[in-house]
């Protein structure tokens with residue numbers, strides 16, 4: 001068994017909130033550089049350059065990449081041989097979020113109630129997804145999610161007969177409808193199968209995969225490419241100013257489905273595709 | 286950086302010459318406001334009160350910045366989605382608001398009102414909040430301090446880069462840009 005203390009979780013979650021918001025992943029930088037070599041529209045190229053410069057300034061001056069430092073979405077994969085001690089792990093994560101958002105001058109964007117809308121002032125509660133996995137490690141991923149792109153995300157349960165074409169059309173329509181709102185260039189997360197809520201979670205998880213890494217199943221790797229090609233034929237371009245690069249990548253995750261349904265969820269993410277993960281090594285007992 | 290240098294507040298004559306797709310570098314005063322501040326501005330108008338700043342000829346920036354770290358005038362400060370302000374915009378245009386900076390398309394109603402009132406809509410690059418913060422030289426709360434990042438700030442900016450989306454002649458960069466680069470069959 002491995003023992004992990006809650007203080008360790010709080011401290012690390014705080015750091016991850018800061019890091020995710022101030023540091024653009026190397027994979028995204030590479031994708032933006034590559035996009036610059038493809039983009040034909042002058043206005044689009046200016047945007048891509050500005051985003052690369054933005055990442056440099058954020059890093060150097062410790063200013064968040066974007067003012068919308070997001071909802072703190074946290075994925076936890078807990079090995080069955082891990083024991084968490086010293087308190088409530090969910091509380092430890094929320095404390096880490098509060099600490100990180102406070103200490104790194106991140107914006108607190110959470111309201112405690114969707115209709116009464118009073119800001120909680122701490123950016124908590126975090127949205128936490130907990131999963132048990134084999135092994136003796138604890139993996140935590142912090143993925144702050146901005147409102148602009150989240151607001152344009154969609155979900156629909158298609159009929160199985162609509163098949164691959166139905167899925168492609170639904171994803172492309174989602175991106176078209178979103179236009180400039182989610183701050184293209186985008187990362188498009190697609191969740192297929194499962195149930196209504198499972199598809200949504202898969203779509204969000206798809207955003208965590210590093211850019212440039214194709215799906216491990218060649219059928220889905222090809223489908224990702226087909227959809228990306230179609231999305232980038234829309235002409236929306238960086239920031240919607242017109243151009244070739246509307247999305248940097250399309251990522252699909254799937255799960256088994258009911259014989260009667262084909263759920264599709266599309267979670268849009270902006271270029272500020274923020275996620276940082278840490279694997280915790282506990283103390284052996 | 287390239288772009289046409291423009292001094293704020295704007296002169297009527299200048300706006301006429303600006304076309305969708307033009308890249309501008311703004312210097313001068315901007316006022317920030319997003320959903321909650323707009324709601325309060327409209328409530329003040331409903332009660333027949335004066336607005337907390339003289340809106341005639343001014344430009345509003347839709348932004349809710351991150352808190353300023355020590356030694357900085359403002360934190361990350363990029364644009365937020367403009368469509369959330371669509372239903373709250375007409376009364377401000379009627380009172381002489383000349384421009385708005387945000388991201389994403391406006392409603393048909395707002396676009397028509399822009400032409401009617403000789404105002405324009407500009408976009409800054411969404412997600413470039415750190416970069417844009419360097420163009421902001423000072424920030425001062427002018428109203429609704431209790432709203433935190435949603436309060437109304439008066440910003441002094443220098444060479445703040447924006448692109449004209451909707452000009453006063455009915456041009457729309459989002460529509461035209463897409464049409465130019467679309468490759469659909």
Ligand code: SF4
Nearest residue numbers: 066146148183270412
């Ligand atoms: S969509 Fe992304 S880049 Fe755009 S404002 Fe929101 S968090 Fe920032």
